[in-house]
Every structure is written in C-alpha cells, then in structure tokens.
Amino acid sequence: MTFLTHLECSExxxxxxxxxxxxLSGAGFPLLxxxxxxxxxxxxxxxxxxxxxxxxxxxxxxxxxxxxxxxxEGWTPLLRLDRIGAELGLRDLLVKDxxxxxxxxxxxxxxxxxxxxxxDLGVTNIAMPTAGNAGGAWAAxxxxxxxxxxVIMPADAPVINMAEARVYxxxxxxxxGLISDAGRIIGAxxxxxxxxxxxxxxxxxRIEGKKTMGLEIVEQxxxxxxxxxxxxxGGGVGLIGIWKALDxxxxxxxxxxxxxxxxxxxxxxxxxxxxxxxxRAEESxxxxxxxxxxxxxxxxxxxxxxxxxxxxxxxxxxxxxxxxRSIREAVSELAQREGLFVCPEGASxxxxxxxxxxxDWIKEGEQVVLLNTGTGLKYPELVSLDGxxxxxxx
Amino acid sequence: MTFLTHLECSExxxxxxxxxxxxLSGAGFPLLxxxxxxxxxxxxxxxxxxxxxxxxxxxxxxxxxxxxxxxxEGWTPLLRLDRIGAELGLRDLLVKDxxxxxxxxxxxxxxxxxxxxxxDLGVTNIAMPTAGNAGGAWAAxxxxxxxxxxVIMPADAPVINMAEARVYxxxxxxxxGLISDAGRIIGAxxxxxxxxxxxxxxxxxRIEGKKTMGLEIVEQxxxxxxxxxxxxxGGGVGLIGIWKALDxxxxxxxxxxxxxxxxxxxxxxxxxxxxxxxxRAEESxxxxxxxxxxxxxxxxxxxxxxxxxxxxxxxxxxxxxxxxRSIREAVSELAQREGLFVCPEGASxxxxxxxxxxxDWIKEGEQVVLLNTGTGLKYPELVSLDGxxxxxxx
Numbered sequence: 001m002t003f004l005t006h007l008e009c010s011e012x013x014x015x016x017x018x019x020x021x022x023x024l025s026g027a028g029f030p031l032l033x034x035x036x037x038x039x040x041x042x043x044x045x046x047x048x049x050x051x052x053x054x055x056x057x058x059x060x061x062x063x064x065x066x067x068x069x070x071x072x073e074g075w076t077p078l079l080r081l082d083r084i085g086a087e088l089g090l091r092d093l094l095v096k097d098x099x100x101x102x103x104x105x106x107x108x109x110x111x112x113x114x115x116x117x118x119x120d121l122g123v124t125n126i127a128m129p130t131a132g133n134a135g136g137a138w139a140a141x142x143x144x145x146x147x148x149x150x151v152i153m154p155a156d157a158p159v160i161n162m163a164e165a166r167v168y169x170x171x172x173x174x175x176x177g178l179i180s181d182a183g184r185i186i187g188a189x190x191x192x193x194x195x196x197x198x199x200x201x202x203x204x205x206r207i208e209g210k211k212t213m214g215l216e217i218v219e220q221x222x223x224x225x226x227x228x229x230x231x232x233x234g235g236g237v238g239l240i241g242i243w244k245a246l247d248x249x250x251x252x253x254x255x256x257x258x259x260x261x262x263x264x265x266x267x268x269x270x271x272x273x274x275x276x277x278x279x280r281a282e283e284s285x286x287x288x289x290x291x292x293x294x295x296x297x298x299x300x301x302x303x304x305x306x307x308x309x310x311x312x313x314x315x316x317x318x319x320x321x322x323x324x325r326s327i328r329e330a331v332s333e334l335a336q337r338e339g340l341f342v343c344p345e346g347a348s349x350x351x352x353x354x355x356x357x358x359x360d361w362i363k364e365g366e367q368v369v370l371l372n373t374g375t376g377l378k379y380p381e382l383v384s385l386d387g388x389x390x391x392x393x394x
Numbered sequence: 395m396t397f398l399t400h401l402e403c404s405e406x407x408x409x410x411x412x413x414x415x416x417x418l419s420g421a422g423f424p425l426l427x428x429x430x431x432x433x434x435x436x437x438x439x440x441x442x443x444x445x446x447x448x449x450x451x452x453x454x455x456x457x458x459x460x461x462x463x464x465x466x467e468g469w470t471p472l473l474r475l476d477r478i479g480a481e482l483g484l485r486d487l488l489v490k491d492x493x494x495x496x497x498x499x500x501x502x503x504x505x506x507x508x509x510x511x512x513x514d515l516g517v518t519n520i521a522m523p524t525a526g527n528a529g530g531a532w533a534a535x536x537x538x539x540x541x542x543x544x545v546i547m548p549a550d551a552p553v554i555n556m557a558e559a560r561v562y563x564x565x566x567x568x569x570x571g572l573i574s575d576a577g578r579i580i581g582a583x584x585x586x587x588x589x590x591x592x593x594x595x596x597x598x599x600r601i602e603g604k605k606t607m608g609l610e611i612v613e614q615x616x617x618x619x620x621x622x623x624x625x626x627x628g629g630g631v632g633l634i635g636i637w638k639a640l641d642x643x644x645x646x647x648x649x650x651x652x653x654x655x656x657x658x659x660x661x662x663x664x665x666x667x668x669x670x671x672x673x674r675a676e677e678s679x680x681x682x683x684x685x686x687x688x689x690x691x692x693x694x695x696x697x698x699x700x701x702x703x704x705x706x707x708x709x710x711x712x713x714x715x716x717x718x719r720s721i722r723e724a725v726s727e728l729a730q731r732e733g734l735f736v737c738p739e740g741a742s743x744x745x746x747x748x749x750x751x752x753x754d755w756i757k758e759g760e761q762v763v764l765l766n767t768g769t770g771l772k773y774p775e776l777v778s779l780d781g782x783x784x785x786x787x788x
Binding site: 050051054055070071072075076077079097100102103104140141142143144145152155159160162163164166167168169172173174175176177181184185188331332335336337338339340341375376377378380382383384385388389390391392393394 | 445465469491496498536539563566570772779786788
C-alpha cells in the first residue's frame with residue numbers, strides 16, 4: 001500500500017498536493033514525490049520483502065500507485081563481469097542489466113509507474129516527445145492501461161522505436177527537427193487537447209519508477225551498498241532516482257548513512273553535465289552541436305541537471321565523458337569477453353571505468369556496479385556484417 | 395547440487411553414462427537425462443525453493459550441471475491477458491513471456507544449460523546449424539564460458555541473428571541452402587575437427603534447460619497446474635521439455651498426477667506434427683515446401699516428433715495449425731490490446747486458442763497458459779511504417 005503524502009519542489013521545497021494532475025513546481029522546477037517515511041519505518045521491516053512479487057511493484061510502500069500497470073518490469077539481474085573485473089583488480093564488477101525489461105530498456109520502469117499514476121488521476125490521454133526508447137515503453141504501457149498515447153520523435157530516431165510506437169497503436173509522428181522541437185509541439189498539442197504532458201521530469205512519477213533500480217541494487221546485494229555506481233546520464237533521471245532511493249531507504253531505516261559514489265557518464269560529443277561538474281557549476285549550459293552514437297546521451301541541457309550535480313556532490317561522485325570510438329569498442333569487448341550485448345549508452349560505462357581505475361579514483365578491491373540501460377538487440381547497426389562468408393550448397 | 399545419474403534412449407530405454415560426451419542413442423534416437431528422483435523426493439521439499447536465486451538455476455537438483463553459465467536466463471514473468479481472457483470467457487489467460495531472456499528468446503535456456511554441461515565434460519569448441527535465434531543464444535553463452543563457437547545459418551536467416559553471432563565473436567557463416575544443409579556441413583566439420591555438435595536433440599542437455607519453462611509455470615502458479623498450455627512447435631523441444639518437467643515433478647512428489655492438456659501449434663505452411671496428429675501417426679513425415687513467416691516453425695521433420703506426439707497423446711492434448719495472416723493480425727492485437735510485442739511464433743498461439751475455444755475444446759472458465767518464445771523486437775519488419783506523418787519544423 002502506498003504511503004504517498006505530497007509533492008515537493010526539488011529546489012524551493014514548495015509543497016503541492018499529490019492527488020491532482022501536477023507538472024512543474026510554481027518556480028518551474030521538477031517535483032519530487034514524498035512519502036510518510038516514519039510510518040513505513042515503524043510498520044514495515046525490510047524482511048517483509050521476502051517472497052514478494054519479482055517485479056518493481058515489490059516496493060509497494062515507496063511507489064505512488066496501488067494499481068500497478070504491469071508487463072513484468074524490474075527485478076532485472078545483477079550480472080558478474082568476472083574477466084574484466086579480475087583484469088581491473090576489482091572485488092566485484094557487476095552490471096545491472098536493464099535490457100531485461102519490457103521493450104528492452106530501463107524506460108519501462110518510468111512508464112509503468114508513470115502510466116499507473118496518471119490513470120489513478122483520471123488521465124485518458126498521454127503525450128510525449130521522445131528520442132526513441134521512452135516512446136516505445138510508454139506506448140506499451142498506455143496500450144496495456146487503455147490510455148491514448150500521442151508521441152513525436154525526430155525524423156532520425158531509430159526505426160525500431162517508430163515500429164514499437166506503431167505496433168502498440170499509438171498516434172505517432174516524426175518531426176523535421178530535434179527532440180526539443182518535438183517537445184514544443186507536444187506542449188502545444190497537450191494544452192489544446194487537455195492531454196497529460198509526460199515529458200521528462202515535467203511529471204513527477206516517472207522518476208519514482210526509475211528509482212527502483214536503486215532499491216533493487218541494494219536488496220540484491222543483501223542490503224549492502226556497493227562502493228561505486230556508474231550511470232550513463234542523458235536526462236539523468238535514473239541517477240537522480242537512485243540517489244533519491246538511497247535517501248528514502250535510510251529514512252525508513254533499511255540502510256545506514258553510507259552511500260556509493262555516483263558517477264555520471266556522458267559522451268565527448270554531448271557532455272553538458274561533465275562540463276558543469278568540471279566548472280563546479282550548479283547548473284549545466286546548453287551543449288551546441290550535440291553529436292554521439294549513443295542517442296540516449298544526446299541531451300544538450302537536461303532539465304534535471306541541478307539534481308544530478310547535487311547527487312554527484314553529495315556522494316563524492318564524479319562526471320566523465322568518453323569517445324564514440326571507445327563506446328563501439330566496449331560493445332564488442334563486453335559481448336566477446338562476457339557474453340553481454342549492450343546498448344551504446346550502457347557500453348559507455350566500460351571506458352569510463354577504465355579511465356577512473358587508471359587514475360586510481362577507483363581503488364583496488366572495490367565493488368562497482370555498472371548500469372546498462374538497454375539491450376543491444378535494438379542497435380543491430382552497431383555490428384558490422386562485412387566479410388561474412390557464404391558457403392556453397394553442400 | 396545435481397542428482398544426474400545417467401542418460402536414457404527416449405525410444406529403447408538403453409542407458410548410457412552421463413559423464414561422457416554423448417549425442418544420439420545407439421538406435422539413433424534422442425537421449426534424455428535421468429536423475430535420482432527418489433533421493434530428491436526424500437531430501438528436498440518444494441518449500442526449499444523459497445528465497446533461491448531468481449533464474450533457472452534455482453532448480454539445481456533437476457539440472458545436469460553444478461557449474462552454471464549464467465547471463466540471467468529464466469524466471470520469466472507469467473503475464474495476464476485480461477482483455478482477451480475476459481472476451482473468451484476464461485478464468486485466467488496467461489502468457490509465459492520468454493522475451494525476457496538474454497538474447498530475447500527461450501533459446502537462452504537451452505544454451506545456458508547445454509554450454510554449462512559441455513564445459514563440465516571438457517568441451518572447448520561447440521558447433522551448430524541454426525535458423526537464427528538458437529545461434530544468437532549459444533554464441534552469447536559460449537562467449538561467457540570461454541568456449542569456441544562455430545555456427546552456420548541459411549542465407550535468408552534474419553540479419554539480427556548474424557549480428558548476434560558476430561558481436562559475440564563466433565566463427566559464423568551463411569550457407570546457400572536450408573538449415574538441413576547447414577546441419578550437414580556442421581556434422582562434417584565437427585567430425586573432422588573434434589567439435590561438439592550441438593544440433594537440436596543431438597545432444598541431451600539443451601532440453602534440460604528448456605524444461606525449466608514447465609518447472610517455472612507450476613511454481614509461479616503456486617504448485618497448481620493450468621488446464622491447458624499452448625506451445626509453438628517447430629522442433630518441439632520446449633514442449634517435450636515441459637512434459638518431461640511435469641513427470642519429474644510428480645516423481646519427486648512436488649505435484650500429483652494431473653496434467654495440463656498440451657497443445658502444439660504450427661503454421662499452415664509447415665505443419666508436419668499436425669498432419670501426423672490428425673493421421674494418428676507416431677512419427678511425422680517430411681513437409682515439402684515449408685513456408686511461413688514464423689521462421690522458428692519452419693522445421694519440416696522434427697527429430698523429436700515421436701516425443702512431441704507422445705506428449706500430446708498422454709496429456710489429452712492436440713495439435714493445430716494457423717495461417718500466416720492470422721499470425722500477423724495476432725501480433726497487432728496482442729500489442730494494441732495488451733501491450734505485448736511478441737515474435738510471430740508466440741503470436742500464433744492466439745488464433746489457435748480462438749479456434750479451440752470456438753470449438754469448445756477449451757471450456758469456459760478454464761485457465762490457459764500461452765508460451766511466447768521471444769520478443770517482437772527481433773522482428774521489426776513485421777510492423778509497417780507506411781503513412782507515418784512527418785511534421786514540419788515548428
């Protein structure tokens with residue numbers, strides 16, 4: 001049963017009721033969901049989780065809806081990278097593999113919880129701009145929930161994502177422009193038709209789904225915290241979610257005050273958070289000419305930038321960017337040495353880890369978790385088929 | 395800990411030792427792994443499973459290896475199809491969704507257990523012909539286990555499967571011919587180089603991985619049996635595996651003698667098992683000119699045909715074929731009404747269910763499980779992008 005109490009502006013602390021359709025705070029910042037942590041602490045010990053359903057809804061007390069929309073999301077495996085971990089002298093090198101979600105990416109978590117909560121609030125039509133994978137995920141959950149879905153993506157979005165939107169019966173279109181252009185049209189259409197605009201961090205519940213990655217990592221490690229968590233930060237919602245999840249676990253008494261160092265990884269061709277981190281700024285500046293093969297990292301000015309930077313500061317974390325070339329090499333290395341075919345965003349973790357281990361920011365014997373946000377099956381174009389032999393008919 | 399004792403010919407009962415590399419029996423039939431069921435029965439109550447790892451290796455006693463090769467396979471969700479189930483007057487309509495496996499299909503189960511057992515036996519090189527998905531799965535597990543992998547697929551195999559084989563570093567080639575031609579070359583190459591030929595049912599452990607689908611369905615239903623299980627039968631190994639799993643669960647005392655009726659579903663364009671079933675034959679005949687969009691069902695003469703037909707007879711099941719057109723329609727319907735994007739083989743279950751419900755072979759109020767063998771993300775070509783609008787730059 002949910003213990004949701006209210007929504008709170010992430011910058012000003014302004015409180016808003018959670019039982020109405022809310023988007024940004026009065027001051028224009030993202031809203032965060034708050035719960036009755038004291039009640040959970042006194043009534044629900046963590047051992048209560050044993051034997052619960054093996055999807056993200058097992059964390060019912062810390063989720064905003066009692067009416068799950070579910071396609072089997074969450075409770076993804078924490079896989080060991082033994083060869084690479086040994087080479088780097090780590091105690092454990094683990095991958096939280098989000099490719100196991102419905103629609104093949106971590107976007108399913110935000111969609112499941114976001115759509116469930118929107119339906120609770122009486123929403124019948126959701127609209128969203130997307131670079132790709134979020135659109136596929138929300139299309140699936142809207143279909144399951146019987147909610148209408150309008151989605152607009154840039155004309156250069158991956159074909160697989162438009163195929164997802166179409167197969168789930170969404171009202172889908174391309175725009176001749178960037179995701180920011182798609183966002184402008186969605187904003188106007190939503191205002192006109194009374195649709196629920198579910199753009200990143202413009203509604204407060206997507207992050208509640210994403211935070212379950214943090215809850216799961218801790219439970220899967222036996223309520224111990226890893227030393228470091230690497231996260232590929234485009235919009236950065238998952239990283240904010242993991243940080244929020246850890247604070248909530250402490251508030252309800254399930255963990256102590258230790259924290260893993262959080263690392264935000266970006267691409268050299270679009271690194272507004274890394275630049276802001278290096279400048280010790282509290283906010284990022286728009287990145288001109290964003291360009292990387294990791295389309296999920298092509299976010300020139302994340303709306304959640306202040307929260308990401310705060311999470312890095314408060315956990316003694318850092319931010320680092322890597323080249324597209326190193327991302328391509330990491331896709332091959334993870335597949336050939338460990339048997340994992342990951343998305344380019346997930347692959348970016350490996351060169352970032354190597355760089356920080358080389359600089360001894362990561363110490364020998366540490367336990368490190370990499371967040372792979374999706375399956376490589378959605379990116380077959382990353383693999384060259386040049387030189388495949390065709391044998392004659394025997 | 396494994397309780398594996400020996401291998402047994404599925405037709406003659408001939409026993410062979412399990413601690414050596416074995417393929418077909420002396421009489422040329424598939425071998426089945428046998429365990430010390432009495433020992434499991436006396437030592438392991440089913441409640442011991444509570445709290446075990448949430449992958450297929452939780453069923454350790456009934457698996458042939460104590461050294462898992464794991465990428466997070468198994469323990470896939472059993473999802474509800476509430477809209478379609480209500481329309482058909484069923485108590486529960488459930489989908490066991492195998493798209494949640496590594497490499498996106500149920501083939502991961504056979505590969506995980508098959509590669510683990512081969513490694514136990516000292517195998518360093520595995521070879522296999524494949525229509526597609528099995529090759530992708532075995533490539534991943536061989537990479538993880540550090541075992542060499544040679545794979546040959548017909549030149550019309552899906553591009554995504556060759557991409558998988560390549561990214562995992564396999565020695566992969568096309569052949570100008572059918573999967574049977576690929577099999578002939580693999581047989582010759584394996585004999586010449588001493589490779590382990592892992593063709594379907596030519597080694598006895600792939601089915602041990604597949605049978606965990608049956609173990610999971612029963613455990614996920616609280617050790618109750620559904621009324622009917624639908625299975626898309628190409629080679630039919632999964633169906634044989636489910637049937638074997640249920641017999642083993644009875645032998646160890648975890649369930650009684652009731653059985654779900656098993657239904658083998660094929661495509662109209664390649665239905666050797668349906669034809670044999672209708673002719674009350676014990677074996678199938680080669681299907682000339684096999685042709686269907688469901689490439690996993692394009693198996694003209696399954697090596698396990700006698701076992702599939704026996705499983706259907708012993709469970710009062712049946713066999714039925716459906717049209718490619720109905721498969722395409724079912725892909726759309728499952729996506730739009732339930733939020734599931736399934737592979738064509740999985741989609742074939744829905745028209746088969748409708749036909750058997752119309753004929754009252756399935757009764758009102760029954761509980762039915764459909765087996766979806768893989769994710770639709772590997773089949774984007776099933777979705778038309780015709781007529782997608784491109785909006786002008788705002």
